[in-house]
Amino acid sequence: MDALSAVSVRDRAIYLDGILVVADLHVGRGSASNVEFPVGDGTEMVERLAGLCDEFEPETVVFAGDLLHSFRTVPRQVEATVEGLCAAARDAGADTLVTPGNHDTMLDAVWSGETTAECQITGETVVCHGHAAPTADAERYIVGHDHPTITIEGKRRPCLLAGDDVYDGADLLMLPSFNRLVRGVEINDMGASDFMSPLVRDVDALAPVVRDTTAEETLTFPVLGELRHRL
Secondary structure (H helix, E strand, O other), rough: HHHHHOEEEEEEEEEOOEEEEOOOOOOOOOOHOOOOOOOOOOOHHHHHHHHHHHHOOOOOEEEEEOOOOOOOOHHHHHHHHHHHHHHHHHHOOEEEEEEEOOHEEEEEEEOOEOOOOOOOOOEEEEEOOOOOOOOOOOEEEEEEEOOEEEOOEEEEOEEEEEEEEEEEEEEEEEEEOOOOOOOOOOOOOOHHHHHOOOOOOOOHHHHEEEEEEOOOOEOOOOOOOHHHHHH
């Protein structure tokens, strides 16, 4: 599948051409819940990002939108978590970049680094959040926004969605949320109108990609149009 060309898939993240991409961290999500010690927020995300940076030694880490969760406030722990994420990248010698998402209305309160609506990689691939139609032409778009998951044999897993020639002739990769506290949307029975991103036009042409963290193996399934009846 061309959409996955030169892409290394990891748990809720991808790496290509010196760039590590994670999306929808929703830092502060735990502060908005009733869980006293939420799993998937804060220190745990920093540790996972540091592990990915150690593995790949990226030149740049791109936070592909919705770095923050709250639209109106910046809870106490959020600034420390964002600094921890930046430190994890910095310790690996990587630059950091945010392509702001619709949740990032308070980004200026915690982020002084580089931002751009669309980040171009290798002249062919563009990373953006995916809540709005991109303005840059590309052969492949990498987005987040919808937090895809898939249920297989009764177990719900975060997944990427990959499709060739599915958006104005371009390939598409949609990443799951990097935050394990974000439940995500189950794509098993979803149609295009159920997605929030305007880049999703034909769900049946998208293939779920699941990272088996136990076997350290990436599983690419048939496109949903062929897979649905097996789920």
